[in-house]
Amino acid sequence: MAHDSADAVIAISCVESGQVLVSWDNDFNSIAARLANKGKGPFHRIAMRCDELQGSSRITDAMSLIEHEWIVAHQRGDAMLVEIRDTNIVVRR
Numbered sequence: 549m550a551h552d553s554a555d556a557v558i559a560i561s562c563v564e565s566g567q568v569l570v571s572w573d574n575d576f577n578s579i580a581a582r583l584a585n586k587g588k589g590p591f592h593r594i595a596m597r598c599d600e601l602q603g604s605s606r607i608t609d610a611m612s613l614i615e616h617e618w619i620v621a622h623q624r625g626d627a628m629l630v631e632i633r634d635t636n637i638v639v640r641r
Contacts, residue, residue: 555579568592590627597633606632
């Protein structure tokens with residue numbers, strides 16, 4: 549996908565292909581709400597809320613939690629949202 553694709557296009561592509569979006573972009577919060585209201589299917593996201601230089605190590609450290617949440621989301625038919633912050637990780641169900 550082109551690096552300058554619109555956020556909504558990226559989100560819909562992720563939903564349709566069943567992929568998880570990893571992003572530092574807060575705009576996806578409102579897009580996720582619109583997709584849910586239209587019944588498009590679950591929009592799985594890892595919202596990076598930490599410093600970009602820490603991002604790789606933070607997501608690596610959280611991988612077992614992310615994998616668990618992925619399984620739970622699929623069992624329930626829900627969207628997965630994991631927020632990775634500088635000092636904590638937030639799971640939203």
